[in-house]
Amino acid sequence: LYLVMNVNSYYEDIVFLVKGVLGCKKNFTALLTVHYFTHVVVTTDRSKVFPKDMEAPPGGVDDMTRLSYLHEPGVLQNLATRYELNEIYTYTGSILIAVNPFQRLPHLYDTHMMEQYKGADFGELSPHVFAIADVAYREMINEGKNNSILVSGESGAGKTETTKMLMRYLAHLGGRSGVEGRTVEQQVLESNPVLEAFGNAKTVRNNNSSRFGKFVEIQFDKTGRISGAAIRTYLLERSRVCQINTPERNYHCFYFLCAAPHEDTQRYKLADARSFHYLNQSSCIEVEGINDAEEYLATRRAMDIVGINEEEQEAIFRVVAAVLHIGNINFAKGKEVDSSVIQDDNSRFHLNTASELLECDCNNLEKALITREIVTPEEIITRTLDPESALASRDALAKTIYSRLFDWIVEKINVSIGQDPNSKQLIGVLDIYGFESFKINSFEQLCINYTNEKLQQHFNQHVFKMEQEEYTREEINWSYIEFVDNQDVLDLIEKV
Template structure:
């Protein structure tokens, strides 16, 4: 309608607002402050002429909840220096101040103290919505309320949990369509408190790691960050694990997306090793972890062809034999001085047999059945997935030791950072979308 206020897209300023002065079929002429533009009706959005100068503190109060409206609100609030301080939220009733994770955390903390009941906060939303960032804010507030640091040397629980993040992210995060650093696992962070409401420990419980990603990646996504980091590691590590260009590995080259503009894999490798040092993972343990990561990549490059017997299979060629042999060598964890679990004790022959044959144990006998090339490839992928998820579980346990759990804690506040769902045209059921990916 002529005279109405709208937002139109602009290549320089993202969005421009102005008044419609002319309509020609599917096109409108809009008079903006600095210029007059012609835009398609379908790509313009209505603008609220009564939008308050300082914006609104709750996005749900916006008359139009679309991209230019949200951006305008954020800009106004930024210009007005509307910042959130924890002190302000301490003791304020929910709804009294602007909505914020601090308000939710405060309410949970006070209910825990007043009613003596443990609390849980569920952080949910689409992938990339900001759940992990919100979880960090919730933890920061809970650490502030139940602060226990007795001297400057001691690190707070929040600090310890945050320090472990790079390790979890290296092994549990990946690039997806919506988020370059998407958590592909659910995380329940328990902040544990004593009788007086002071923090006594913390623990991270993880669940539903998306195992299928280890062997299957679709364009334009990536596998878990750690694989690319290791391929871009310092030269001696790349040579030690017989790695090289990530494009030469089947588990990585199914997608064309290998490098990310915003992420330098070789710097991330160094940062991850540093974070491992901080959470108390020794040099030998770090070596064992990366041996397993490299072994999985080599395993993925083992292809199978028909064997001599009917329905049997064997490694396809010398290249496959090389990767099988390297995977077997890397899987061997000979070092016994630490309590790192012995993942495998295998040689090339036994690894080949475990992939190309299936053993059935009945009450009376043990039957060995040869597998055809397709079934052997499925066995290979199943092995890669189970090894990776066991490695991830082991890392989480190690991190929990470093953070310091209080098994005797009186109460806890759990923050559940459920892993992000993608919004499809047809969303049949959340569980239905998630579970198959985790198997």
């Protein structure tokens, strides 16, 4: 198991390192380096300052296990120093820390660079995401065992970009030349735009934030060539389909479709994105750097490439449009207590259009929205719903349809990429969103945080156990390292 930790680069106020002590009476007066270039003199409490490694090279160290003081400011200072020199990668032992450069650095990822890392000993060259992929691949070949690379970090830290680079490098190592048609590795890489159109959205932190977790399994044959692949997705953020706030957006595909050529929008009876409730709850409709009309065509092309045919594409976009129409169906109070009716002609138009697009009977759809069936051992009881409950059932339907569409697309991509039933070796790359804590947290956050906690636990055990075994083997005198162990939290959730 390898870990790539992605870090955002915009923290400004956390590096407080003592540059030199000016006086030390009651309080601690120290010359501090704030945000690595501005120097200020402040008086502060002794407990708030940390010693600086005066012997560290001016450009920082490329493996942080070599730092004399391993405290948080020291680690951040080292990352910041290297970042200033455009060195975005740093090791901590076998863990790779990647700081988001927020700019394209093509020279870091070209073929020449890939060739350099091919077969090089770990640690011999500068830290790089290719080195992690290389060692995972070589261990798999030499020891015949499966390997996984875990890419973690908060939203916008660069996990998806890192995953793409890992895949590109693995495709470079295990790719086949001269194979007719599109190769497995090409198809895996080319599936990204499709997954992003349906699973990514603009958030506060990231204009192209993945709202699902992804585990890509690359399968290899005995000779180390890629023989198949599978993409597994987790925890698609369903709530986004119905609820968004400024400055966020819903999933990209909704805006792409509203900006499609006229003949397509006409077929799906679509209008401006601003006229749909699921989109206009946020004032953000357009995003700088994303041309929705062009992206619509690009998504269609990407679908062609991954084997989603014209008829299937039509069906997919019909469902996307139907979700938008469902969101515009409103309800008014019915004559009976706790009942509701379709609000007006406008809502009826959207109800009829949604049922046309979904190819279902519009009376049945209406009934499904304004009533609830309760199944008891004796009979099925049908209860009417008040307008508020009807809205909730409308949103639940939209979320379910959308998440099933997403799963269907993933399944379709998997069928077209093809898995190798005889494969004995694989490398898995896990790109999963990190811990989340908002003002208001829902069940989705609990699931996401639980998953991360579980991964963290697995990693802690793996790393600490490995280290301790090594110390014992080398007969090093060591004492147990204290670390935050949240096993109690996991036990609590798992036993509920």
